[in-house]
Each structure stands twice: as structure tokens, then as C-alpha cells.
Amino acid sequence: xxxxxxxxxxxxxxxVIIENWCNSNSIIIPxxxxxxxxxxxxxxxxxxxxxxxxxxxxxxIDLYGRxxxxxxKLSTIKVSKNLELIGFDCFSNTQLKSKPAIYKxxxxxxxxxxxxxxxxxxxxxxxxxDEIMPCERGxxxxxxxxxxxxxxxxxxxxxxxxxxxxxxDKIIKTSTSKCVTNKIKPIKRLGREDIIRIxxxxxx
Numbered sequence: 001x002x003x004x005x006x007x008x009x010x011x012x013x014x015x016v017i018i019e020n021w022c023n024s025n026s027i028i029i030p031x032x033x034x035x036x037x038x039x040x041x042x043x044x045x046x047x048x049x050x051x052x053x054x055x056x057x058x059x060x061i062d063l064y065g066r067x068x069x070x071x072x073k074l075s076t077i078k079v080s081k082n083l084e085l086i087g088f089d090c091f092s093n094t095q096l097k098s099k100p101a102i103y104k105x106x107x108x109x110x111x112x113x114x115x116x117x118x119x120x121x122x123x124x125x126x127x128x129x130d131e132i133m134p135c136e137r138g139x140x141x142x143x144x145x146x147x148x149x150x151x152x153x154x155x156x157x158x159x160x161x162x163x164x165x166x167x168x169d170k171i172i173k174t175s176t177s178k179c180v181t182n183k184i185k186p187i188k189r190l191g192r193e194d195i196i197r198i199x200x201x202x203x204x
Contacts, residue, residue, distance in 0.1 A: 004033045015039040025050050025073075031057040041067045043087065056080045063090050065153065070094075079199050084192070088153040091146040101204045104141035104165045104184060105152035113161070113186065120186055122163075128183045134174050139184040141165055144177035145198050151178070157192040164188040164204060 001008050001019060007029070008020040016033045017040040027046075030038060038057060043064040046054070052073040056063075060080040065087030068074055075095035106115045113120040120126060132138030142148045145162070152160045168183035190198070198204060 005030070007033070009033055009038075011036055017042050018045055020045055021049070021051075026053040027051055028055045029057055029060070031059045040064065043067065044069070046071060052076065054078070056083075058082050061085065063087055065089055066092075068094055068096075077199070079196055081193075081196055083156065083196055085155050086149050086153060088149070090149045090153070092150045094146070096144075096146045098145035098198050099201070099204060100143065101145075101198075102141060102143055102165050102167055103145055103148055103190075104139070104163050104186065105148045106161050106163065106186070107152070107159075120184075122186050122189070125185045126183050128168065130182070132170055132172055132180050132182050134172055134178070134180045138170075138172075138180035138182060139167075140178060140180050141167065141184065142177045143179065145195070147177045150176075156195055162190045162195060164190065 001010060006021050007018055009016050009018050014036055016036050016038040018038060019042050037059040039059055040062045043066055045067045047066050047069040049071055050073055051071050053076040055078040058080045061082055062085045066089045068091050069089055070093045072093060077096055106113050126139055129138050154160050163186035166185045166187055167181040170182040171179050173179050
């Protein structure tokens with residue numbers, strides 16, 4: 001393992017992977033190290049640290065799973081505009097928030113908008129459910145975009161699709177921003193550029 005300005009890293013096929021860090025609580029990740037592009041923040045790379053601010057350069061395309069998990073003071077982040085993949089549980093237990101809105105993530109298959117074998121249709125209400133229960137019955141969504149990646153992960157605009165949604169009149173909130181409702185209507189799909197803009201504090 002090599003170290004540059006407090007960052008532990010390795011070089012794989014000419015690209016730098018940030019493995020860990022041991023320096024400031026306000027982090028600016030470099031575009032290059034040893035004249036090689038920094039393209040990956042590895043799994044658990046900053047997890048559990050005291051960091052409160054992070055700037056990720058546009059050279060980075062992958063944030064692996066749990067990269068910032070349990071960074072309980074982390075409240076400000078600037079993500080790469082070229083980010084392609086966000087790993088599982090990447091931002092859990094942080095202070096990161098997106099502007100208030102209602103979101104829902106779906107798995108994408110060859111059939112289209114499918115989540116847990118239910119086929120949704122854009123701008124159409126789902127089948128209404130009388131009795132809802134978190135994690136068991138109903139349609140789940142998050143009001144904080146960062147928390148979607150606690151449940152869904154993969155290549156943005158490819159493995160997952162994130163929609164702004166309207167929700168039903170019955171809602172149960174959990175301890176996080178995750179909610180369950182009796183019906184839901186996907187009204188606008190967010191492209192990769194939209195997702196990155198919102199993560200960086202932009203408007204929906």
C-alpha cells in the first residue's frame with residue numbers, strides 16, 4: 001500500500017484506487033496521484049471516520065459499497081460529475097441530505113419498471129393496498145436521495161432507475177427517510193446527470 005498526502009492507495013491497470021485516509025477531517029481527493037487518474041473510492045474507504053466535508057474529483061467514476069458508512073459528522077459532499085456507480089450502503093448513518101422531495105428506486109429488468117416482481121407504469125397509479133406495513137406490505141420510497149443507496153445500488157441509469165413519485169393517502173414512516181404507502185405513481189425518471197446534480201445540492 002502506498003501513501004500520498006494522507007491517502008492510502010494502490011494502482012490497478014494504470015488507475016488509482018483510494019483505499020483509506022489518515023489526515024484532515026475536510027477532504028479534497030486529488031484528480032491524480034503519481035500522474036495517474038484517481039478513479040475509484042474503495043469499499044469502506046472512509047467508513048467510520050470523523051470527516052465532515054468531502055470533495056470527490058471528476059476523475060472518480062465508482063464509489064464502492066459502504067465508502068462513507070457511519071461517517072456521522074459528514075454533512076457536505078461534492079460528487080464527481082462523471083460518477084457511474086454507487087455501491088450498497090454508501091452513505092448510511094451520515095448527515096447528508098438532499099432537498100425535500102419524494103423518491104422511489106426500482107430494479108430494472110427487460111420488462112421495464114419492476115420492483116419485487118411488481119410491474120409499475122410511468123404516470124399510472126399502482127394497485128391500491130388497504131393495510132400497509134413497513135418491509136412487508138405496501139410501496140416503499142425514500143424522501144432523502146442519499147438513503148436510496150442503502151437499499152438499491154449499481155450503475156446509475158442502468159442497473160437502477162430513480163423516479164420522482166406521487167404517493168397515496170396512507171403513509172407510515174420508519175426511523176429513517178424510508179416510508180411505505182398504499183399506492184404510488186412514478187412521474188419522472190431521473191437521469192444520471194439529474195441524480196448527480198441533486199446529490200450535489202441542486203434542485204429536483
